[in-house]
Amino acid sequence: MAQLVKVQNFVVSSDGFGAGEDQSLDRPFGRADPGSMFAWAGATASWPNRTDPGGSRGLDDYFTRDFAHNVGAEIMGAHKFSPYRGPWENLDWQGWWGDEPPFHTPVFVLTHHERPSFTLSDTTFHFVNGDLADVLRLAKQAAQGRDVRIGGGATTIRSFLEADLIDTLHVAVSPVELGHGVSLWKTPDELLDRFHLDVVPSPSGVTHHLFWRK
Amino acid sequence: MAQLVKVQNFVVSSDGFGAGEDQSLDRPFGRADPGSMFAWAGATASWPNRTDPGGSRGLDDYFTRDFAHNVGAEIMGAHKFSPYRGPWENLDWQGWWGDEPPFHTPVFVLTHHERPSFTLSDTTFHFVNGDLADVLRLAKQAAQGRDVRIGGGATTIRSFLEADLIDTLHVAVSPVELGHGVSLWKTPDELLDRFHLDVVPSPSGVTHHLFWRK
Numbered sequence: 001m002a003q004l005v006k007v008q009n010f011v012v013s014s015d016g017f018g019a020g021e022d023q024s025l026d027r028p029f030g031r032a033d034p035g036s037m038f039a040w041a042g043a044t045a046s047w048p049n050r051t052d053p054g055g056s057r058g059l060d061d062y063f064t065r066d067f068a069h070n071v072g073a074e075i076m077g078a079h080k081f082s083p084y085r086g087p088w089e090n091l092d093w094q095g096w097w098g099d100e101p102p103f104h105t106p107v108f109v110l111t112h113h114e115r116p117s118f119t120l121s122d123t124t125f126h127f128v129n130g131d132l133a134d135v136l137r138l139a140k141q142a143a144q145g146r147d148v149r150i151g152g153g154a155t156t157i158r159s160f161l162e163a164d165l166i167d168t169l170h171v172a173v174s175p176v177e178l179g180h181g182v183s184l185w186k187t188p189d190e191l192l193d194r195f196h197l198d199v200v201p202s203p204s205g206v207t208h209h210l211f212w213r214k
Numbered sequence: 215m216a217q218l219v220k221v222q223n224f225v226v227s228s229d230g231f232g233a234g235e236d237q238s239l240d241r242p243f244g245r246a247d248p249g250s251m252f253a254w255a256g257a258t259a260s261w262p263n264r265t266d267p268g269g270s271r272g273l274d275d276y277f278t279r280d281f282a283h284n285v286g287a288e289i290m291g292a293h294k295f296s297p298y299r300g301p302w303e304n305l306d307w308q309g310w311w312g313d314e315p316p317f318h319t320p321v322f323v324l325t326h327h328e329r330p331s332f333t334l335s336d337t338t339f340h341f342v343n344g345d346l347a348d349v350l351r352l353a354k355q356a357a358q359g360r361d362v363r364i365g366g367g368a369t370t371i372r373s374f375l376e377a378d379l380i381d382t383l384h385v386a387v388s389p390v391e392l393g394h395g396v397s398l399w400k401t402p403d404e405l406l407d408r409f410h411l412d413v414v415p416s417p418s419g420v421t422h423h424l425f426w427r428k
Contacts, residue, residue, distance in 0.1 A: 002267065045426075053216065057382050057426035058412030062276045069283060168271050198272030203412050212259075212271035 003140055004147040007157055007169040008071075009063055010184070011037045011206075014173060017181035018154030025083045028096055032181060037174045040204040048102040059202050063170060067102075072143025074103050075135060077156035078111040081125070087113045094120060103151075106142040108135055110156060132163050154184040161191070169195070169211040217354055218361040221371055221383040222285075223277055224398070225251045225420075228387060231395035232368030239297045242310055246395060251388045254418040262316040273416050277384060281316075286357025288317050289349060291370035292325040295339070301327045308334060317365075320356040322349055324370060346377050368398040375405070383409070383425040386416075 012018050013032065020031030028034070041047055045055030046065035055061070082093050095101060101123040108126050117126045128135050139148045150160050160166050169191075171184070188197065188209050195211035202208060226232050227246065234245030242248070255261055259269030260279035269275070296307050309315060315337040322340050331340045342349050353362045364374050374380050383405075385398070402411065402423050409425035416422060 056410065058410060058424045059414050059422075061426075062280060062424075065280065065283065066276060069279065196270065196272060198417050200273050200414065200416075202414075208273075210272045210276075212275075 002167075003143065003145055004167040005136065005150060005160070005165055006071075006147055006167060007150050007152070007171065008067055009041060009170060009172065010152050010154075010157065011041075011172045011174055012154070012184045013037065013176050013178040013181070015177050015179065016183055016185045016187070017178040018152060018157075018184050020178055020181040023079060023083050028083065030181060032178055033176070036176050040172060040174070040202065040206045043204065056204075059200070059208075060204050060206070063172070063208065066170075068104065070146050071105060071149050072146025073105050073139040074107045074149040074151045075139050075156070075160075076107060076109055076151040077153050078109060078113075080151060080153050080156070081109045081111075088115050091115055091118075094118065095125065106139070107151075108139050108142075110135060132160060132165060136160075136165055154182045157184060164194070167213055169209070171209045171211075172206045173209060175205050216381075217357065217359060218381040219350065219364060219374070219379055220285075220361055220381060221364050221366070221385065222281055223255060223384060223386065224366050224368075224371065225255075225386045225388055226368070226398050227251065227390050227392040227395070229391050229393065230397055230399045230401070231392040232366060232371075232398050234392055234395040237293060237297050242297065244395060246392055247390070250390050254386060254388070254416060254420045257418065270418075273414070273422075274418050274420070277386070277422065280384075282318065284360050285319060285363050286360025287319050287353040288321045288363040288365045289353050289370070289374075290321060290323055290365040291367050292323060292327075294365060294367050294370070295323045295325075302329050305329055305332075308332065309339065320353070321365075322353050322356075324349060346374060346379060350374075350379055368396045371398060378408070381427055383423070385423045385425075386420045387423060389419050 019029040023030040040060050041064050043056050044061040044064045045057050046061050081095055100121045103123040106124050108128050111127050112129055114127045114129050117124055150157055150166060191211055194214060196214055198210040200208040233243040237244040254274050255278050257270050258275040258278045259271050260275050295309055314335045317337040320338050322342050325341050326343055328341045328343050331338055364371055364380060405425055409427055412424040414422040
């Protein structure tokens, strides 16, 4: 089985924004409401942050259930990891996810401001400054034959798409319109020269977009 | 996480038949053409019997990819295992699947004609004669906390539904009409008193039906 590079459960607004502008400590998604964008995922039985039993086991649950399946490493942009810009003033910040991050694999954070690796539960964060192909090589090695997730944000996914390094994408388009923010695309049609696309409307209101290479 | 009892990737005709009549050694699905009923699954990258690389990675692939996910045992009816009826004349028959069956777990075959267990690769077949709840108890124990798949055929699934022992079902309704055969349902609506239902048309032509308990 080939080792895939994939985007999974990435949510954008109906107009293609992965987050709003003005990210801050209180607003990891900037001027976008993550509650409305991620409601479809939070309602499923397999949502990693679910604390009570129950949850839906229909279409949307296949996507949250597949999140960890055969994934051996993640690459994320600096802004997915942290609201801070510029050199680290201290090393107190360890991500948004508390003591039990939902990744359970090595995670490579793309940054111009490197810092030592650290481990929380079974997730180890590495900080890397290099071109995308080199970082991907590191992540593939760390994944030990399993797939590599490109975790976002939108700018990071765009960079990997421009470098033609992505094999499959699952993007959930939410019915919320943002107007402006961090753009993944103007329209999903931008990818149709290189990818097949299944468009799958869900009863929850999001429309799953599934791309794989031609 | 609760241990689920689930039906996965079970294919029926548009009129609800899981197989045609007159099963025989040459026709495991009787007077139904498995080629047309399973074409959607065979086209996916994750189809277990795929020998060449490639295959689609859209909606249908989520279902074939999920087949083995967290499944620890299968229960199947005697007619899924074998075309023979009545007592075993000999023990030469070891299923339709060759030396490498696609189950990779213990499999419990419901039969009035018991025979010794045997193992092919990492699948062990057990032959059990008892009421469904007892067999399910055995299978759950063998699954060691993972889920139990009810593998079919249609008659076996109906029996487990009548005993109210199933938590989730994924049934792919193919556009092929059979007219008669082994029936799963007259209409999926029969299950709506007990189950939620997502109906998801696939670009491949099948319509995925996803049921989970209310």
